[in-house]
Amino acid sequence: MQEISVDKLQTSVWKNFYDLIKDNVTSVYIYGSGGAGTKKVDIKSVLSQYADKGLDKSSDYPIIVVNMPTNDFSNLSFREMLVKGDIVFECYATQTETRDKIVEAITYQIMSNRSELMTYKITLSDNPIQDQDSGQYTRGAINVHYGRIRVAYEYNYQ
Numbered sequence: 001m002q003e004i005s006v007d008k009l010q011t012s013v014w015k016n017f018y019d020l021i022k023d024n025v026t027s028v029y030i031y032g033s034g035g036a037g038t039k040k041v042d043i044k045s046v047l048s049q050y051a052d053k054g055l056d057k058s059s060d061y062p063i064i065v066v067n068m069p070t071n072d073f074s075n076l077s078f079r080e081m082l083v084k085g086d087i088v089f090e091c092y093a094t095q096t097e098t099r100d101k102i103v104e105a106i107t108y109q110i111m112s113n114r115s116e117l118m119t120y121k122i123t124l125s126d127n128p129i130q131d132q133d134s135g136q137y138t139r140g141a142i143n144v145h146y147g148r149i150r151v152a153y154e155y156n157y158q
Contacts, residue, residue, distance in 0.1 A: 018066045022046040028101035062093035081157035103147040
């Protein structure tokens, strides 16, 4: 993680969340169908945006996308030096169980690294997961299962 640069607040906050996920969510274990035991599934990529090209084979998945955060500066004043924001994490996989395990791993890393984020003035509320959704779509001959998590945070300029 890195110190937050006030003149590049959005990029700095994004980089800290990106590093947290890229360094700590590298694989998940699934049980799969048939009860043959567990299987390790490696994350293929952690991206800053969903790619329109290059994800046409099932071997390209799973991926994680850490989107650029959005910030609300409406409460910023001389007395109140707090910026509220949120960041969306997405995962794409070819199996529902893999998607669910990745969402669980992202949530775990965010919740268990609260104190480290606080050292960079990024504060999470008691319930920072604002919303979650999931679904499925077809990309060529591949069924892609996606999950999204929106996390709320505050950054204190003081």
